[in-house]
Amino acid sequence: MALVNLNGILGDARRGNYAVPAFDVSNYEMARAVVDVAEEVGSPVILMGLKPDLTEEAFDMMSLIMQTIARKAEVDVCIHLDHANEFDLIKKAIAQGYSSVMIDASQKPLEENIRITREITNYAHMYGVSVEAELGHVGDGIVGNSENAAKENGGHESTLTKPEDMERFIAETNVDALAVAIGTSHGVYKGTPKLDLRLMDELNRRSKVPLVMHGGSGTPEKDLVKSIKLGMCKINIFSDILNGYYSGMKEFLNSTENLSIWPSAGNKKALENMKKVILEKYKLFGATDKGRK
Numbered sequence: 001m002a003l004v005n006l007n008g009i010l011g012d013a014r015r016g017n018y019a020v021p022a023f024d025v026s027n028y029e030m031a032r033a034v035v036d037v038a039e040e041v042g043s044p045v046i047l048m049g050l051k052p053d054l055t056e057e058a059f060d061m062m063s064l065i066m067q068t069i070a071r072k073a074e075v076d077v078c079i080h081l082d083h084a085n086e087f088d089l090i091k092k093a094i095a096q097g098y099s100s101v102m103i104d105a106s107q108k109p110l111e112e113n114i115r116i117t118r119e120i121t122n123y124a125h126m127y128g129v130s131v132e133a134e135l136g137h138v139g140d141g142i143v144g145n146s147e148n149a150a151k152e153n154g155g156h157e158s159t160l161t162k163p164e165d166m167e168r169f170i171a172e173t174n175v176d177a178l179a180v181a182i183g184t185s186h187g188v189y190k191g192t193p194k195l196d197l198r199l200m201d202e203l204n205r206r207s208k209v210p211l212v213m214h215g216g217s218g219t220p221e222k223d224l225v226k227s228i229k230l231g232m233c234k235i236n237i238f239s240d241i242l243n244g245y246y247s248g249m250k251e252f253l254n255s256t257e258n259l260s261i262w263p264s265a266g267n268k269k270a271l272e273n274m275k276k277v278i279l280e281k282y283k284l285f286g287a288t289d290k291g292r293k
Contacts, residue, residue: 001044001076001291003067005099005130006177006234009044009078010210013233018286019213019224022046023278024082024238026053028065030245033271035073037278043290044076046234049098051083063096075291080132082236090120094129102179106134110165117173125174132234135169136161136181138214160199163206170208177210177234182227184215195223197230204231212236217243221284228285237281241274248273 013020025031025047038045047066054062063079070077080100081093090101101124105116117133124131137159161180170178180203183195193215204211210233216224217239224235248270253259282288 001073003070003097003099004044004076004078005128006046006078006080006132006210007130009046009076010177010233012290013287014210014231016286016290017229017231018290019228019232019235020044020046020287020290021216021278021281021285022048022080022082022212022234022236023241024048024050024053024236025066026050027062028069029267029271030241030274031066031069033275034241034278035069035075035077037275037282038077038291039074041279041282041288042075043282043287044078045073046078046080046100048080048082048236049093050238051089054081054089059092060096063093063098067097078130087120087123090124094124094127098129100130100132100176102132102134104134106137106179106181110169114169114172117169117175121174121176130176132177132179132212133169133173133175134179134181134214135166138179138181138184160196161203163199163202166203167206175209177212178207179212179214179236182213184213184219193219193223195219195227197223197226200227200232201230207231210234216240224284235281235285237277240281241277244273244277245270 009020023034025034031047034045034047049062066079070079078100079098081098082102083104084090084102085104093101103117103120105113121131159181182200184193211231212234213227213232214236216235216237252266252269
């Protein structure tokens with residue numbers, strides 16, 4: 001199909017009242033697994049690169065990997081830079097073929113967040129690249145670290161999005177999609193997050209652009225479904241696919257005495273488990289069979 005930005009994918013999702021899953025990927029195998037499932041269900045997909053995985057030459061390699069997979073895919077693929085907070089990194093991503101970027105200035109004061117985001121959208125739109133921003137602040141758990149860093153109920157240091165700020169932000173930045181804070185957090189929950197679904201409903205009614213949930217991993221399925229019905233169009237997933245991957249890896253290694261094996265053999269169970277999680281997300285989000293003509 002095609003390498004696309006967020007606009008068409010999320011516009012369709014908003015009109016169709018479903019959410020597109022967006023997956024952070026760290027290497028070729030993860031990216032390939034995500035697109036394999038997207039092709040299986042016949043729906044577009046959002047591949048995301050995350051800053052910790054994109055250092056120095058790794059940035060160049062992951063850009064090439066995702067673009068190669070995207071251009072050969074049987075479904076539309078958006079390559080999205082997740083949680084960037086440096087203009088130079090965003091410029092580099094655009095130069096290397098990313099079709100979408102996220103600028104995260106959510107911890108800045110509102111005026112500064114607006115100024116920074118507007119600067120990014122003005123630049124990115126010249127190249128046909130979509131821009132996602134964040135308003136309010138989705139708290140941080142730890143991904144890829146120890147279980148000691150798991151999130152408490154609803155995460156920590158989260159600041160919910162104010163509807164009046166959101167309307168002004170969208171009008172003054174010309175952003176294409178907006179990540180809003182309604183009670184989720186990044187990383188792994190220790191307790192159960194408490195989503196403000198009334199706020200979600202109001203935000204969607206007042207927003208002129210598709211809304212995005214960060215911290216979708218570990219959020220109760222019933223709350224994910226409710227948030228989608230209330231207008232959530234893009235849900236970011238990382239911790240859940242990592243858990244699927246490493247639980248499969250752990251299961252395989254615990255059952256194998258001889259560890260002198262091909263990496264592809266060692267990865268097989270891990271990727272099978274990861275694909276199961278990806279498929280579950282597509283079904284849960286009502287996002288299957290959305291790319292067939």
